[in-house]
Amino acid sequence: MLDGGCEGAAGLAVYGAESVVAAAPASARDALLANDVPARLARKDPTLWGPDAQAEAAIRLGWVDTFRRSRDLLPQLAELKAELADLDHVVLAGMGGSSLAPEVITRTLGKPLTVLDTTDPGQVRAALRDRLDRTVVVVASKSGSTVETDSHRRAYWQAFLDAGLTEAEAGRRFVIVTDPGSPLAKTAEEMGAFLVVADPDVGGRYSALTAFGLVPSALAGVEVAELLDQAEALAASLAGDRDNPGLALGAALGAAATTGRDKVALVSDGTGIDGLGDWIEQLLAESTGKSGVGILPVVVEDPSSPGATGPDVLTVTYGGGLPAGAVPGGGIRPQLAVNGPLGAQFLTWEYATAIAGVVLGIDPFNQPNVTESKENTKRLLDTGLPVESPTFVDGGIEGYWSPGEAQRDAPVPGDLAGALRLLLDGLGDTGYLAVMAYLDRFADAKAGQVRPELAAASGRPVTFGWGPRFLHSTGQYHKGGPQLGSFLQITGAVTDDLPVPGKPYTFGQLQAAQAAGDRQALAERGRSVLRLHLTDRAAGVSRLLEAARVLRDMKEG
Template sequence: MAEASAGRTDNPLKRLAGCGQAPWLDFISRDFIASGDLYKLVQEDGITGVTSNPAIFEKAIGQGEEYAPEIARLLQEDKLLRREQIYERLAIEDIRGACEVLKPVYEATSGRDGYVSFEVSPFLAHDSWETEQEAHRLWEAVDRPNLMIKLPATDVGVEETKTLTAQGINVNVTLLFSVATYARVLEAYLRGLEQRVARGKDIRQVAGVASFFISRIDSAVDGEIDRRLAEGDPDSAALKALRGKVAVACGVLAYAHLQEVLASPRWAALAAKGAQPQRLLWASTSTKDKAYSDTKYVEALIGPHTVDTLPPATLAAFRDHGTVRQSLPGDVEAARAVIAEAERLGLDLPKMSEKLLAEGCTAFEKAFETLLDAVEARRMEVLGISEPIAPKLISCKAAYPLWVEETASCCYFTPECEDDELIQRIWARDPKVWTGGKEGEWLGWLSAPRDGLEHIKQYEDFARDVKAGGYTDVLLLGMGGSSLGPEVLKEVFGHVPGWPELHVLDSTDPEQVAEMAAKVDLAKTLFIVSSKSGSTLEPNILFAYFWAAAEKALGKAPGAHFVAVTDPNSSMEKTAKEHGFGHIFFGNAQIGGRYSVLSPFGMVPAAAAGYNVRGLLENALLMADQCNPEDAWDALSLGKGLGCVGSGSSSNKVTFVGSGKLAAVGPWLEQLLAESTGKQGKALIPIIGEAPGAPDKYGEDRFFIDLRMAGETQDPKLKALLEVMDYSLAPDWVDEKYPGYEIQMDNLLQLGQVFYLFEFATAVAAAMMEINPFDQPDVEASKVETRKLLSTYEQTGKLPPEEPFAVDGDLAFYADPRNAEALKKAAGGRTDAVSLLKAQLERVKPGDYVGLLAYIARTPGHIAWAQEVRHMLRDGLHVATAAEFGPRFLHSTGQAYKGGPNTGVFLQVTSDKAKDLEIPGHPYTFGVVQAAQARGDFDVLAARDRRALRVHIRGPLEEGLKKLSQALQIALKEADHVRGS
């Protein structure tokens, strides 16, 4: 561009200064500054300023290769940089570079010129507090006096112009399309100066411009004129005469208003203190209509106290053949006549102005988003990270717009805020997103991926220590959130050669505890005791047992073989220090158990087993970045879908299907959904481990989540189910498929993304359901009842006596008086197993679910038994089924079963223990603890008025399970016969 002026003695650009106008360049890029081209424009063409906007940076950073090396360098220095941070560092360096080039102009004009504009994020156009905070942050980051912070002329932008001007920050207000808006902007500038004077501050170095977008006005007006002409408008002659005149008329009238203000006593008072006028800046001066001269708008608006910011093509055109004359103040009366004629012809200029402002903001948002996407693509390329996973809606064509875009209408729930505001408020840790209680104290999981990567060296050092220690096994002792996340990692990543094998124990069943003790080499096992508070019963008694076992195997105090993962200042920290644990890792006290997998509670066992902790956290961070207000579509869509079915709908049976290893994600997701949402009579009821069946075996109450690896074929039965089922409960918005989502992973490390995606979506769902997703009151209720029973045992040496209301051989039946009476009445007074089970099954209604709650060892054989029974019940009753093992489900689905809707019909299974285990230092055994937990669980179910029946197997367990299964099979047939008749 600079070369074109070489050899010219009469450069129109340089002559603009003689008319009181400053030519600025509407362009910026790294190479343009570094090559000296900007400096040449300043020296040879008299350019005295630079403007930038998201569209300009999108072209500079997003479409070229010049920034690629710098992005790579930044990420080498800090791999945790987000795309927004990378963009800002690039842009700030460019803005600083331009400011340095223009610094001599700034100094020569005593701060009257030489400015470079830098725009706040266009996503903040309607957020006053965020706009002010970002303006200050950018002002301080650039740290140059000749910077101008650019704000859009929204209501927020106008108000912040006053605020920032009063604070001594230079402001460029952009996207002006009407004289009325300009008058408000100028008033805001004046008031800002006056406030600054009132505070005793200097105003001599405070500058401002108001950017009037000229050619866009004519484009809008001419477009409307051309439309009316094409329709044969009777005012065609008058309309034709108005083409190309409105924009300049608006500019002339805006300038007239500036002249009036500068002639006022009010301005004289400010000028006496050294105030600079807020100059009118003519933007968008390139012509869009080829019928007009390419210098039309530049030549028509030249005058004192103005700036013309020229894109490169317009600058070159004006330099080549522009005509310089002082065209302002212009013919004001003629300009008024043009505006009056436009009004007479029904051209709604105020409405057009509003539309142009909205379209301008949207255009900048889109350009900014495109820019950030380009930076993100570079970031992922440098870091070797694949694209983020994206849930795909798997419902019919009619479901998509209603489900995702108009969720409120399909679930009769109206959120208090728009989607982007909801996400912003979650990130702002605003408890009013949910119930306004203590939710804000439990949002540490939002930053868990970044926090983990900031401490990655601690994980990696620990991993090296474990490998060097010669351990063959790592045994995690925990319960609920402390165990379910690590269990997923173990099942998905398996045993890494050269590293110890990870095992997870979260049971008080004596058979299961003994089996684990025999499975590992106690002398070569690293024990991880995982407990947030340190007061949870199960980890404490498991620690007591395995401490004694390890001490015996090693022949010495085994402290070096133990690791604690706990919250700071917990009783577990005290225990770990007293016993000389080899390591203590502290979790974030603001992260609840079910949200803790990406915190030390999940990453410590992962590191010990040799898993790629860094890769998991980097993937989680990628998803966290996707959950920002601008990009949270996927998490928001999934969360709104879940929230919709959880807000009182019977279609709340969230059925998880995971292919291969990914089936292991189910128990973790089960806890997250059930414990977060099962309150106030609402819940998402997770159904995991249920194999897909024939369509005619299902009720009309399902929401599916299908997780599989990319390239894997969808389960044929699930595919058939999703394709042919008629979801008639909501025929207006789902025609042929059950609603739900499918998610495909490209690699196993994207499990980190899955964790974060569902954590965020669950928080969104809870917001829609108007519940607190971070408490678990009914889990606590079960713990209280268990403690009461164990207290009695400590005092008396036995649990409180209980009597079955019916016995059939080795099967004894228990229930609270209400349930017992109802069952006996339904059974016609018969007390055999088939009659009682039939009576219980006949209580199941459409939309209910059956919960099989087995307080027995979770062995492969018993899992197979539970699966056989639950599928038999599903196929016979056409309802969702859950097969759970106690006590682990108490810290998971137990919350939803008690605090959610009363749609569960429960069959609890307990048994005598053939072999029990003593717990060192405790008066009770594992068998006693498990029995107390089962009874405490059952008591709370009864207190919540649930339909619950307990079957206790008195004889050999395997024979009792077989007899129970047979009785259920017969009862189901008879119940179906009764129902059919």
């Protein structure tokens, strides 16, 4: 057992929270109880986060009991699955919370789902070529105006028509999930697509147990009623002062963040929940990273990977149920461990994030900085990308160095190793490095191996995100959270571009504009940004990993 005991309900247990809270000068939990926060949150009190957040909170607390309303979807989902029984390849076009929850659900329960949350033309083209004759596309967007999702919808529509389908036949291949009255709802009607209306009082990152999480999962073969059962079994505990795992977790996250451990390493303990860290990452980062404060989630590959511990890191493991007498952690000794069924995990983390928002004094439901990169992208698509000259060329890599305010007087790097060393040296004792890869996350998957290498080389927290999906999650934290980050952006040459039907740009141009727009937003905040453009993707990734391993060996030697 971890220090700090265990608090649980409905098969979900949080281990170690008492010790984390006790390490703070004042008890976050006592303060929360003194203000009756658990009961007020359970009854959806929008005043919990202060007057500035009240209007937003009033229309964003549906997640507290959305699992009950979601039961109304079950007959519709059964009919939809029967209607589309001849289409057994389910593609989900969605970003952020619209795609990460179904990805966790289907991976954990062993059901096939193709998640398309990229603008990389190679990855989009590969998806379009995969079992098109058996494909149904779930297009998921709360606002109905997400540029990536709209581009995917256009690409699949054109692909179906090019394959010889009539417009009516093509329309049948789409299931649209969106808020009532959104532009996408009207588009669904025009296409002749199936429309599933989502819960309008739930924000995207809290939407795991709404239509956004359930529709693609059900079409992929998941018995989603079980997830709702698991959440409902837990819900009764969330109003209580005791035996409330959501309160224990939220108080611990908030207490740690306000006492110097504002980075949270998320480590799977190997007990059967696959990929939950990516979902927690977007929930925590986008909910708390604003007004110069926040909790930085760091998804770590496994308990032995570098970056799971540190003086400013709260180590948290997660997984399914544990057998009696088992020690939580999966081979690492965390400060916190959260174990239990997936539906309960979703609700617990949503509740805990809202509780942490109370402790931090922020609005956990807005995302004030997310639109910035979107606006930059639109402007660059209209005006064209800036002309840039590389700072250095190293093999198949062009390097573009943009020093932050603290590194203005540092020597200009002349090669890859020097540039990486300079980037890591700028982290100091409190910074973090974010690796942002605008690549194909399947064909260029090896790029992800750079995260643990740079974590070992720097001794600091290092995150890794595939662009543009991270823009809908950690992108908010990068811009609105503590300005302690340095950024490594990786882009790649496009050898076979793909047009976005009906638009004056290609997927490659959209991807490049998104990367450039995000670089601009970060540089304007005085942060160091190193862009590595891989003129040969495979060779460039290998060269990058080689350089990172050299730095790791130097650190360890």
